[in-house]
Structure formats: C-alpha cells, structure tokens
Amino acid sequence: xxxxxxxxxxxxxxxxxxxxxxxxxxxxxxxxxxxxxxxxxxxxxxxxxxxxxxxxxxxxxxxxxxxxxxxxxxxxxxxxxxxxxxxxxxxxxxxxxxxxxxxxxxxxxxxxxxxxxxxxxxxxxxxxxxxxxxxxxxxxxxxxxxxxxxxxxxxxxxxxxxxxxxxxxxxxxxxxxxxxxxxxxxxxxxxxxxxxxxxxxxxxxxxxxxxxxxxxxxxxxxxxxxxxxxxxxxxxxxxxxxxxxxxxxxxxxxxxxxxxxxxxxxxxxxxxxxxxxxxxxxxxxxxxxxxxxxxxxxxxxxxxxxxxxxxxxxxxxxxxxxxxxxxxxxxxxxxxxxxxxxxxxxxxxxxxxxxxxxxxxxxxxxxxxxxxxxxxxxxxxxxxxxxxxxxxxxxxxxxxxxxxxxxxxxxxxxxxxxxxxxxxxxxxxxxxxxxxxxxxxxxxxxxxxxxxxxxxxxxxxxxxxxxxxxxxxxxxxxxxxxxxxxxxxxxxxxxxxxxxxxxxxxxxxxxxxxxxxxxxxxxxxxxxxxxxxxxxxxx
Amino acid sequence: xxxxxxxxxxxxxxxxxxxxxxxxxxxxxxxxxxxxxxxxxxxxxxxxxxxxxxxxxxxxxxxxxxxxxxxxxxxxxxxxxxxxxxxxxxxxxxxxxxxxxxxxxxxxxxxxxxxxxxxxxxxxxxxxxxxxxxxxxxxxxxxxxxxxxxxxxxxxxxxxxxxxxxxxxxxxxxxxxxxxxxxxxxxxxxxxxxxxxxxxxxxxxxxxxxxxxxxxxxxxxxxxxxxxxxxxxxxxxxxxxxxxxxxxxxxxxxxxxxxxxxxxxxxxxxxxxxxxxxxxxxxxxxxxxxxxxxxxxxxxxxxxxxxxxxxxxxxxxxxxxxxxxxxxxxxxxxxxxxxxxxxxxxxxxxxxxxxxxxxxxxxxxxxxxxxxxxxxxxxxxxxxxxxxxxxxxxxxxxxxxxxxxxxxxxxxxxxxxxxxxxxxxxxxxx
Numbered sequence: 001x002x003x004x005x006x007x008x009x010x011x012x013x014x015x016x017x018x019x020x021x022x023x024x025x026x027x028x029x030x031x032x033x034x035x036x037x038x039x040x041x042x043x044x045x046x047x048x049x050x051x052x053x054x055x056x057x058x059x060x061x062x063x064x065x066x067x068x069x070x071x072x073x074x075x076x077x078x079x080x081x082x083x084x085x086x087x088x089x090x091x092x093x094x095x096x097x098x099x100x101x102x103x104x105x106x107x108x109x110x111x112x113x114x115x116x117x118x119x120x121x122x123x124x125x126x127x128x129x130x131x132x133x134x135x136x137x138x139x140x141x142x143x144x145x146x147x148x149x150x151x152x153x154x155x156x157x158x159x160x161x162x163x164x165x166x167x168x169x170x171x172x173x174x175x176x177x178x179x180x181x182x183x184x185x186x187x188x189x190x191x192x193x194x195x196x197x198x199x200x201x202x203x204x205x206x207x208x209x210x211x212x213x214x215x216x217x218x219x220x221x222x223x224x225x226x227x228x229x230x231x232x233x234x235x236x237x238x239x240x241x242x243x244x245x246x247x248x249x250x251x252x253x254x255x256x257x258x259x260x261x262x263x264x265x266x267x268x269x270x271x272x273x274x275x276x277x278x279x280x281x282x283x284x285x286x287x288x289x290x291x292x293x294x295x296x297x298x299x300x301x302x303x304x305x306x307x308x309x310x311x312x313x314x315x316x317x318x319x320x321x322x323x324x325x326x327x328x329x330x331x332x333x334x335x336x337x338x339x340x341x342x343x344x345x346x347x348x349x350x351x352x353x354x355x356x357x358x359x360x361x362x363x364x365x366x367x368x369x370x371x372x373x374x375x376x377x378x379x380x381x382x383x384x385x386x387x388x389x390x391x392x393x394x395x396x397x398x399x400x401x402x403x404x405x406x407x408x409x410x411x412x413x414x415x416x417x418x419x420x421x422x423x424x425x426x427x428x429x430x431x432x433x434x435x436x437x438x439x440x441x442x443x444x445x446x447x448x449x450x451x452x453x454x455x456x457x458x459x460x461x462x463x464x465x466x467x468x469x470x471x472x473x474x475x476x477x478x479x480x481x482x483x484x485x486x487x488x489x490x491x492x493x494x495x496x497x498x499x500x501x502x503x504x505x506x507x508x509x510x511x512x513x514x515x516x517x518x519x520x521x522x523x524x525x526x527x528x529x530x531x532x533x534x535x536x537x538x539x
Numbered sequence: 540x541x542x543x544x545x546x547x548x549x550x551x552x553x554x555x556x557x558x559x560x561x562x563x564x565x566x567x568x569x570x571x572x573x574x575x576x577x578x579x580x581x582x583x584x585x586x587x588x589x590x591x592x593x594x595x596x597x598x599x600x601x602x603x604x605x606x607x608x609x610x611x612x613x614x615x616x617x618x619x620x621x622x623x624x625x626x627x628x629x630x631x632x633x634x635x636x637x638x639x640x641x642x643x644x645x646x647x648x649x650x651x652x653x654x655x656x657x658x659x660x661x662x663x664x665x666x667x668x669x670x671x672x673x674x675x676x677x678x679x680x681x682x683x684x685x686x687x688x689x690x691x692x693x694x695x696x697x698x699x700x701x702x703x704x705x706x707x708x709x710x711x712x713x714x715x716x717x718x719x720x721x722x723x724x725x726x727x728x729x730x731x732x733x734x735x736x737x738x739x740x741x742x743x744x745x746x747x748x749x750x751x752x753x754x755x756x757x758x759x760x761x762x763x764x765x766x767x768x769x770x771x772x773x774x775x776x777x778x779x780x781x782x783x784x785x786x787x788x789x790x791x792x793x794x795x796x797x798x799x800x801x802x803x804x805x806x807x808x809x810x811x812x813x814x815x816x817x818x819x820x821x822x823x824x825x826x827x828x829x830x831x832x833x834x835x836x837x838x839x840x841x842x843x844x845x846x847x848x849x850x851x852x853x854x855x856x857x858x859x860x861x862x863x864x865x866x867x868x869x870x871x872x873x874x875x876x877x878x879x880x881x882x883x884x885x886x887x888x889x890x891x892x893x894x895x896x897x898x899x900x901x902x903x904x905x906x907x908x909x910x911x912x913x914x915x916x917x918x919x920x921x922x923x924x925x926x927x928x929x930x931x932x933x934x935x936x937x938x939x940x941x942x943x944x945x946x947x948x949x950x951x952x953x954x955x956x957x958x959x960x961x962x963x964x965x966x967x968x969x
Contacts, residue, residue, distance in 0.1 A: 052736045053891040055932050066931040072736050094928030098897035131921050134904035157896065176731065176890070179714070181900035183890035 013079035028070035028081055029057050039083050040092060040121045042158035042207050044071035046257075047264045047364075048167055054158050055095050056121065060085045067091050089125060096126040102137045102181070104153040112209030114222030118156060139184055144174070145192020146199045147214050147272065152184050155210035161185060161202035168265065168363030169198045185210070197359045197369070200271045204254060205264070213252065215272060220246045228471035229256055229525050231458050233327060233451050234270040236372040238460025240525070241266060243277075243452055243471035250277040250452055250471060258526050260366075261464065267359060267369045276450075277472070283435050283447040284476025295445070301477065301487070308444045309491030311427050312343060316492075318405040318426055320346030323397065324385055325411030326374030328481060329456030330465065330515075331501050332448075333376070333383045334508030335482035336410050339489045343406060350380050351389035351396055351412060370461050375451070379459035382514045382530070400425070410481055411448070414438035431481050448481040449474035455501040456480070457523065459530070465518055466527030544795050546814045550776060550784050553760045554800040556645040563679055565686040568647040574692060576763035580655040581700040588659040592762065594770030596782035600637075601627055601718075601755035602830065602860045604781070604849045607762075613742035614660040615750050623746045624662040625727065625753040626653050628669040628676075629711050629718040632831035633883060634863035637786035638756035640798050642669070642676035645760065646683035650706065652759030654693065655766055657704045660752050665706040668723050671713040681708050715887035719935045720753045721745075722889065733889050734935035755861075757786060777803035781848035781859075789815050791866035792822065803848040810847065811866055822868040825967065826952070830860020832880045833940030835947030836873075857947070872967040873952045874959055877944050878906035884941035895938035898929040902945055909956060912963040919949055919956055 009024040015032050022031045027050075029039050042054035050071040058067035062080040067088060070081075082088060099118060107113040139152025157176070162185060165174045173193055177186045193199035203211045225244040232239040232253065239262035242254045253274050255266035286304030287295045298304035320343045324336055333348075340346050352374045359369035380387070388396030394416040400407060407425035409432065414421055417438035422428040430442040433450050451458075453474040459465050482504045486497045498504040502520040509515035514530040522528055542558025545551075561567025568574070580588050593608030614622060626649065630638035641649055653665045667684075669677040684706055687693045693706045709727060711717050717726045721735035724746040745751020761783060765773045774782040781803040787810060790796045794816035801810065807827065811817065818824060824839040829847065835857045837845070845855040852859040867876065885899035902925060905918050926942035933939070949956060958964040 051891070052934060053893075055892050055894055058932060069736070091928070091932055094924075095893055095932060098893050098901070098928070101897045101901050132901065134901065134908070137900070157890065157893070179716070179890045180885055180888035181890065181896055183896065 011075050011077045011079075013075045013077065013081060015081045016083055022075050024074075026075050028059060028061070028068070028073050028075050028079075031075045032059075032070065032081070032083055037083060039070050040117075040125065041071055042117060042156050043160065045160050045163075045205055045264075048160060048163045048205075051159065051163070054156065056092060058088060058091050058095070059083045060088045092125050093127055096122050097130060097132075099156055100126070100130050101132045101134075102153065103156075104136065106154070109218075110151075110154065110209035111212045111217060112154075112206070112222070116209060117207035137181060142186070143192065144187055144199075144211070145190075145194040146196060147268065148193050148199055148203060149212050149214050149217065150185060151210050151212065154208050155185060156208050157183060157185075158207060159185070160205045160207070161211055164202050164205060165196070165199075168201070168361060169196055170362035171196055173199075174202070197269070198265060198267050198361055200268045201255070201265045216252045220244075220251045225251060226471070227254075228469050230452070230468040230471060231375060231460075231466050232266060232270040233375040233458070234273045234373060235267075236370040236375060236377050236461040237262065237270075237368060238375060238458055238464060238466055238527075239266040239270060239367070240466065240527075241270075243274075245471045248472045250274045256525075260526065261460065261466075262367045263364045265361060265364065265367055267361070267367075269359070269369050274452075277452040279434065281434055282475045282478065283432060283445055284478060286447060286477060287445040289443045301479070301484075304444060304446065305484075305487055305491060308427075308429055309488055311443065312406065312488065313492055315343075315406055315426050317344055319403075320344065320406045320408070321400065321403060322346065322348040322408040322410065323412045323414075324348055324350045324380065326350050326352040326372070326377045326380055327451060328376060328411045329451065329454070329468075329501075330376065330379045330383070330459060330508060331456045331504040332410060332481040332485070333379060333385065334512070335485040335489070335504060336408065337383055337385075338507070339485045339492075340408070342489050342493050342495075346406075347386060348384070349386045349388045349396065350377075351393040352377050352380075352387065353393040354391040356391075372461065375458040375460070378461055378463060379457075379465075382459060382463075382512060383508075397421075409439075409442075410485070431484055433478070446484050447474075447476060447478035448484055449478045453478070454480040456482070457501075457505060457520075460527075463514070463530040464527045465515065465523055465530060467520060467523050467525070543797050546799060548805075548809075548814055549800050550802055551800050552764055552776075552784050553641060553645070553648065553757065554786060554798060556648070557640055557798070558644065562645045562647070563643075563683065565647060565683065565690055565692075568645070572767070573647050573763075574651055576766040577651050577654050577692065578698055578700075580658055580766050581698060581702050585659050585661065588655060588766065591770045592659070592765055595765040595773035596770070596780075597758065597761055597765060597773065598781065598783075598849065599755055600757035600761070600785065600861060602632070602833070602858075604859065607754065607758055610742075610754070611656065611660050611752060613740070614752055615742075618661050621664065621747070621749050622660055622662040623749055623751040624653060624657045624660060624665045625720070625723060625746060625751055626665060626667040626756060626759055627718060627720065627723060627753055628667055628673070628680075628756045629723060630670055630673075630756070630861075631715040631718050631887075632833060632861055632863060633880065634788060634790050634828065634831045634865045635861050636788050636790075636863075637798055637861070639670075639673055639676050640786075641756050641760050642673065642680050646680040647687065648760045648763060649680070649756055650683060650687055650693070652762040653706060654697070654704055655762050656752065656754060656759055658702055660750075662752070663703055663705060665704060666727055666746065667706065667708045668717070668727060669708060669710050670718075671711040673710075677708060677710050684708055714889075715883075716889045716935070716937060719937070722935070723753065724751065731889075733891050734937075736934055757861075778846075778848045778850075780850050785847070785862050787847065788861075788863040789866065790863070792818055792868040792871070793866050794819060801847070804851065805847045807842050807845040807847055807864070810864065811842075815866075818866070818868050822870065824866070825869045825871050826867045826873065828857075828865040828867075828944070829862070830858050831863040832865070832883065833936075833943060834858040834860045835943045836877075836951060837947075838951045841951075870967050872965050873948055873955045874906065874910050875965075877948045878903065878910055880944050881906055881941055884937060888937055888941075892933035892938065894929045894932045895941070898925055898938060899941045901925060902929075902941065906945075909959055912959060914956070914960045916957070916960055918960070919953070922946075923949060 556562030
C-alpha cells in the first residue's frame with residue numbers, strides 16, 4: 001500500500017510504536033493490516049461497508065477520550081495508535097465476554113469450528129473462563145433456503161450477511177428482525193435465499209458458524225481440509241477459488257480474493273458444481289487395441305505410447321482432425337496443437353456449453369456468471385481452435401463419420417456420439433478422464449487428469465491467464481494431458497518433454513504472441529492479462 | 540389554577556399555556572402574543588437570530604445541555620443543498636413528561652420555535668418526530684400545523700418575508716432508541732432506528748444525508764421567548780452557566796408530582812419539600828434520580844445541598860439530564876427499581892453493539908437473580924465490571940445509561956443488595 005504509483009496524498013501514523021505511511025482515507029484497521037497487525041473484527045469486511053457495531057476492533061488512539069473503532073476511524077498524520085495497550089486489551093476482552101454470554105459453545109458439532117473467528121479471538125484475547133451463569137437465550141435453527149442454514153444461537157450479529165445481500169447481491173432477502181438481545185437475522189417469512197444467485201457468499205463471510213452450507217454440513221472438519229488455490233472451472237469468468245480437499249476428494253469450493261476478477265465472491269452456480277471432480281468412473285490405465293482387436297490394458301505408459309506413436313509415424317502426412325475440450329488447460333491445448341503440428345497440421349475444434357443468460361453481481365459488476373460454461377474458451381480462441389457444435393456442446397462432429405485420417409480427441413466426453421464414432425478413422429486416439437461408449441473403436445485410450453488434479457492455467461473471458469494447482473491426486477496412471485501429448489510428440493520428433501506445466505507454458509508462450517512475456521512466476525496467484533505489460537513485483 | 544397544580548415559586552414561560560385550552564388554537568395563541576417572535580426573526584438576519592440565542596445561553600433540554608446557538612452555528616454557512624431541522628419529540632426517557640405537555644397544550648409555541656430555528660439554519664423543511672405513543676399530542680400538533688399552514692405561517696413566503704419553510708409531523712413507532720438523534724434520522728428516513736456512527740455529525744451529514752440540526756421540543760419552545768424579549772432577559776433566569784427556566788418533571792413519592800417550570804439552579808430539596816408538597820407523612824427520603832433513568836442515582840445525603848442546574852447536579856455525582864426528578868422514599872426497594880430500569884434498557888437496546896445488546900440483558904438476569912434472593916456477593920463485582928465494559932464502548936450512550944444506575948446504586952445502596960443476598964431481606968419492599 002505504501003507505493004501505489006499514483007500521487008495520492010498519504011498520511012503517516014504510528015501503530016504500536018511502528019511508523020506506517022498509508023493513503024489518505026485508509027482506516028486504522030486497514031493501516032494496521034498493511035503492516036501485518038490484525039486487529040480483531042467481525043462486522044468489518046473489506047468488501048462491505050463498516051457499521052462499526054461489533055465493537056471488537058476498539059483500539060486506543062492517543063488524545064481520544066474513548067477507545068476508537070479502528071474500522072471506521074481514519075488514519076491521520078501524527079496519530080499514535082495502540083492496538084495492544086492494556087486499556088484496549090481489557091475492553092476487547094470485555095466485548096468478547098459479551099459474545100459468549102449467549103453463545104451455545106457447541107464447537108464440537110459446529111461446522112465452523114477450526115475456522116471460527118469467535119474461537120480464534122477468544123483464545124487470543126478472551127477471558128480464560130466466562131462468568132455468565134445465567135440461562136442462555138435460544139433461537140434454534142432456521143432454513144434460509146437455497147444452500148444456507150442458520151443457527152441463530154451462534155450468531156454474533158455482525159450483519160455481514162445482511163449487508164452482503166443489500167450492497168453486493170442487491171437483493172435484500174436477509175434482514176435483522178426485533179431489537180436488543182432478541183434481534184436475529186431472518187428472511188421475509190418463507191421467501192428465502194433460493195432465489196438468490198450469490199447467496200453462498202454469506203456462508204463464507206459469516207465469521208462464526210451461524211450461517212452454514214447444507215451441502216457441507218457435517219462433511220468434514222475445517223482442520224482436516226487442505227486448501228489448494230485454483231480457478232473455478234464452471235464458467236469463463238475464472239473466479240479465483242480454493243479447493244478444499246480431504247481424503248483425495250474435493251469437499252467444497254471457496255472463493256479466493258482477487259480484486260480484479262471476483263473480489264471476495266463467487267456465484268452459487270460455480271460453487272456447487274464440483275461433484276464431477278470426485279467422479280469415480282475414471283479411465284485409470286492406458287488401454288491399447290491388441291492385434292486381435294481387443295482392448296488391453298497396457299503394462300505402462302511406454303508400452304501404450306510406443307505402438308501409438310509408431311502408428312502416428314506410419315500415418316504421417318494423413319489428414320489430422322482433433323477435438324479438444326474447453327475444460328482443458330492452456331498447456332493441454334498448446335501441447336495438442338504442437339502434436340498436431342508435428343503430424344503436419346490439421347483442424348482442432350472444441351465444443352463448449354453455453355447458456356442464454358449472464359448473471360452479474362450488481363454490487364461488483366466485474367463478476368458475472370458468463371454465458372460460456374467452461375473455463376478456457378478464451379484460451380482455445382487464442383490458440384486458434386475452432387468452435388463447433390451447439391449450445392449444449394453437442395453436434396459439430398458429423399464430418400468425422402467417414403473421416404479416414406488421424407483422429408485425436410482430448411477431454412471431450414463424446415456423450416452425444418454413437419458407439420461407432422470414429423470407426424472409419426485410420427487412427428483414433430482418445431485422451432480422456434472418463435470412459436465413454438463412443439470410444440469403443442479407439443485404437444488407444446489414454447487416461448488424463450482433471451483440472452483439480454494438475455497444475456496449469458486457464459485464460460478467462462477477459463484474457464487473464466490464471467494458474468491453478470493440483471488439489472487431488474489423479475487416479476491410477478492418469479497424467480496431465482499436456483504431458484501425454486508431449487510424450488507422443490517426443491516419440492515422433494525427438495523433441496524434449498517439458499519438465500513441468502511451467503515449461504509447457506513457456507514453450508507455448510514462445511509461439512503464441514498473446515502469451516509472450518508471460519510465465520508462471522509472473523502470473524503468481526492473481527494472474528495477468530494478455531497483451532498488457534507485465535507488472536513485476538518491485539517495478 | 541386549572542392545570543393540575545401551580546406553585547407560586549414557578550416562573551411560567553414555556554408552561555404559561557398549560558391547562559389553557561385557548562393556547563391550542565392559532566387564534567388563542569395569537570391573542571397571547573404568538574408568532575410575533577417569528578415575524579421579528581424573519582425580519583432580522585439569520586446571524587442575528589443565532590447571536591441572540593447564543594447570548595441567551597440556552598442549552599439543549601434533551602439531556603446533554605449543549606449550547607443551542609453554538610449547535611446552530613455548526614451548520615454550513617454556504618448552502619449547497621437542502622438543510623433540515625429535526626424537532627426531537629420522541630420523549631421516551633422514563634420519568635420525563637415535559638415535551639408531551641408542551642405539544643398537548645402549546646403546539647404553536649413549538650411550531651414557532653421550529654420555524655425560527657429553521658430560518659436560522661437555512662432549513663427548508665422541519666420534521667417534528669413525535670413519539671409513537673403520543674397519540675393525543677400528535678393529533679393536537681397536527682391540527683395546529685394545519686392551522687398554521689392555512690394562516691400562511693408555514694409554507695411558501697411566510698408572512699410575506701419570502702421565507703419558505705415546510706413542516707411535517709412524523710409519528711414514531713414506539714422505540715426509545717429513536718430519541719437518539721441519529722437513530723431518529725434513520726427512522727425518519729424509513730430505516731431501522733439504529734444510531735449512526737459519529738463522525739460524521741448531523742450538522743455535516745444528517746437526515747437524508749444532508750446537514751441537519753436536531754433540537755429538543757423544550758429547547759425550541761424557549762426560542763420564541765428569547766427572540767421576543769432578548770437573550771439578556773433570558774439570562775435573568777437561572778445561573779451563570781445554566782441560564783433560563785426549565786420544566787422539571789417530578790414523579791415518585793411526593794404529594795404533588797407534576798411539571799414545574801423553575802429557574803435552573805433551584806435547590807432540589809426545596810423542589811421536593813415545598814413545590815411538590817413534600818413526601819407522604821412519616822416517610823423519609825431515600826434516593827432521587829435527578830435526570831431521568833439514564834443518570835446515576837443520588838442518595839438522600841447527596842440531595843441535601845444539590846441545586847438543579849447542569850453543573851450543580853454534576854457536583855453531587857449525577858447529571859441533570861432532562862430534569863426528570865424521580866423521588867423515592869424509604870419504602871423503595873432499590874434493587875427492584877434498578878432491575879426495572881435495566882429491563883427497560885434491555886428491551887429498548889437496538890441490538891447493534893455487542894456490549895449493549897448482550898450486556899443489558901446480562902445485567903438484567905443477574906439483577907433478577909439477586910432480587911429472587913439467589914445472588915452472591917461476587918455478582919455485585921460482576922455487575923460493576925460488566926458496567927465498566929459497557930461504558931464508552933458503543934456507538935450511542937444507551938449502554939452507558941443502562942450501566943449508570945447499576946453502578947451508582949451498588950455504590951450508594953450496597954447494603955440493600957447485601958441484605959437481599961445475605962438474608963433474603965427486601966429492604967423497602969412494603
């Protein structure tokens with residue numbers, strides 16, 4: 001925050017004895033965060049307005065008679081702030097005690113346990129023992145509709161959910177009813193969140209276990225989950241997400257902050273479409289067609305690739321047609337392109353599902369559930385792939401019925417294709433995740449990993465190239481598609497197989513003008529936009 | 540003598556029309572000299588009006604006692620859009636009933652004060668926010684507003700001076716917290732009545748996001764008198780730092796409870812023993828709450844030398860607030876009274892800030908337990924500590940108000956608590 005490159009006015013203040021310079025208009029809480037000092041807070045959220053009502057971010061500002069709510073007090077020149085003074089700690093301890101006065105302390109059965117701000121703050125700054133001996137207020141549970149379940153007793157009344165629905169989704173379906181100790185978050189009778197498109201975010205921003213996801217309910221403990229940075233594959237917006245995995249299964253998707261793409265949010269459509277990442281019906285070993293026409297399991301990758309590469313070599317010069325998937329990474333598409341080029345070139349097509357309506361997020365219109373329901377349509381366009389088929393991602397392959405050349409299918413499940421698909425092809429190689437009836441006549445079926453299982457990049461609708469990381473292990477012998485195709489190419493041309501996705505991308509960046517200048521180190525976790533000068537850290 | 544009771548020591552200025560049905564009509568009010576101050580004000584400059592009010596030393600009658608003229612001068616001099624005046628008639632403090640009488644009997648006095656204030660701060664619209672339960676008062680006021688509109692005293696080109704001021708009467712829906720100035724503005728705008736974070740202060744961002752001044756009914760009712768007769772004359776009443784007269788709402792164990800208009804600085808014991816006719820026979824004074832339920836409770840000894848002005852009451856360990864004197868004699872069960880007050884705050888807390896939302900309820904539950912003879916001495920320490928945790932940590936001062944009577948009653952009437960805790964004796968419970 002210190003240097004933004006603009007000529008904005010700055011102020012310098014002292015927080016806990018350390019000088020910090022921030023842009024004018026920054027709050028004390030943000031200034032403290034900029035220097036790595038996190039002041040406890042509930043109602044403040046960087047994406048929402050701050051009502052200063054949780055009273056937990058109170059800090060001592062020299063010269064002020066009372067403690068100040070740091071989330072709304074602006075930093076000013078010469079201000080001396082103590083976030084850890086005895087007065088501030090005592091008051092915050094007191095406020096935390098109030099939070100527990102009516103809290104059910106049902107952590108053992110609460111989904112939020114382990115990632116709960118009430119737990120964190122009370123352990124960090126709260127009293128060792130509560131003094132309340134009075135009976136607790138009971139609200140019970142309420143179904144808010146959609147995927148959201150409300151446990152009223154756990155609520156800390158930060159009203160983040162209400163403000164999210166008002167300010168960001170701009171569909172005020174949640175409100176506070178009653179007042180005082182009886183106040184509780186509620187919907188208008190039975191009009192719940194099922195009509196909302198971004199309601200899942202209220203579960204994310206709830207600092208405690210008051211709003212929980214029905215889908216995730218009692219599925220896993222927070223501390224058992226591994227978080228892997230990834231990109232939502234369910235539309236071409238490319239929301240930054242985290243895959244939360246346990247036991248090699250994706251348990252849920254959570255948005256990851258990227259102010260240029262999705263801020264702190266993601267849509268419910270994307271959030272709830274992760275089941276396919278856990279599909280069990282996978283191709284696990286390379287299969288090749290034996291001399292007696294039966295499919296046999298190859299004993300290893302080399303045993304599978306060698307005969308196929310040999311056939312490819314024999315057929316060199318024959319026409320090549322390839323079908324890719326918009327769910328494939330840039331690396332996979334680039335590797336396919338390189339392979340096709342090595343075979344003398346040919347058309348690469350892809351089919352992508354598309355819907356009629358876009359779903360924008362009114363409070364952050366940059367975030368839109370896009371029409372293209374696949375993550376890498378833009379990448380396919382950049383790499384020169386041709387779009388075919390209809391909006392259901394069907395059709396467009398009719399010319400392949402009597403095609404006699406080399407047919408490569410990568411990632412497309414061919415769900416709409418008949419059993420004898422590709423039967424007339426001279427060589428039909430299928431690289432896919434799932435077995436499909438339409439691959440019966442394939443000469444080789446090679447298992448590849450999904451986006452959740454490999455490293456790679458997607459190019460979103462706006463040309464932002466963003467990295468994702470492997471969250472789960474691929475089943476059996478499945479390998480990233482780019483690696484398999486690069487190995488095939490190596491058999492044909494003797495070229496080196498890239499050592500990793502990063503090298504594969506670099507190779508692609510050399511030949512694709514849009515990607516020039518980009519590389520994994522520059523992309524980082526936030527991505528970079530094509531055709532824009534890359535901003536390296538420190539420049 | 541028609542109004543319930545008048546005492547010779549009273550100095551009726553605002554309460555002059557109490558009990559006189561003529562003052563409810565425009566005609567009657569004009570006979571008594573009404574709306575001359577408005578005319579005078581509209582013919583002088585805004586600065587002159589503000590200077591006159593500053594000179595009078597008039598202080599806000601809603602409880603805080605902030606100088607009214609100074610408050611008006613906070614409004615932007617350069618007008619860049621609408622300004623508003625809010626008249627706070629959401630009188631809900633337990634023990635207070637002065638604004639209700641002002642509205643019931645002298646609605647034109649309030650309207651006139653509002654119009655003068657609106658002129659002074661360049662407001663084109665006045666909102667009188669009436670407490671929802673003030674059914675009769677709101678009706679009387681609404682009728683008076685209608686009359687004034689018809690007579691050209693409100694609206695366009697008032698009295699031919701070119702001043703345009705609209706006035707709207709708004710009824711609240713029954714929430715104590717809407718008497719807090721920013722909560723009132725939220726309620727006025729149709730939102731939940733939640734106090735706003737300050738800064739920004741209303742003079743910069745108030746009702747509908749515009750510069751707004753908000754004054755109490757009694758404050759505004761005093762304005763016409765100041766304009767008519769001058770700030771210096773007004774200073775002739777009261778003390779140096781607390782000039783003027785004040786309506787004292789006396790309730791509780793006195794023979795003649797009611798509204799009494801007296802100069803500020805009036806001795807408390809004289810108010811109780813003389814003006815209000817003293818306690819009932821054979822009873823002794825136990826405690827007084829001098830300014831409505833939000834201020835610390837005073838013991839009988841504290842009251843001995845206490846004079847009823849803003850500084851005098853502070854010296855004796857409490858606050859004048861809105862001068863609602865609640866008198867309690869020796870038959871009073873202090874623990875029960877405090878519990879009832881805390882219950883009130885627990886019920887009326889808006890629920891925004893955690894210390895208030897949880898704290899008021901917690902205090903109430905502990906007090907109920909003590910009242911039922913199941914308390915411990917540790918509970919008193921807990922009450923005091925919770926009170927500390929609730930003081931100065933919230934957006935508005937409702938939380939502080941709930942903690943004040945608890946802390947002061949434990950300090951001054953600890954024996955009452957201990958009698959209950961140790962022996963189960965309800966002191967004063969007749």
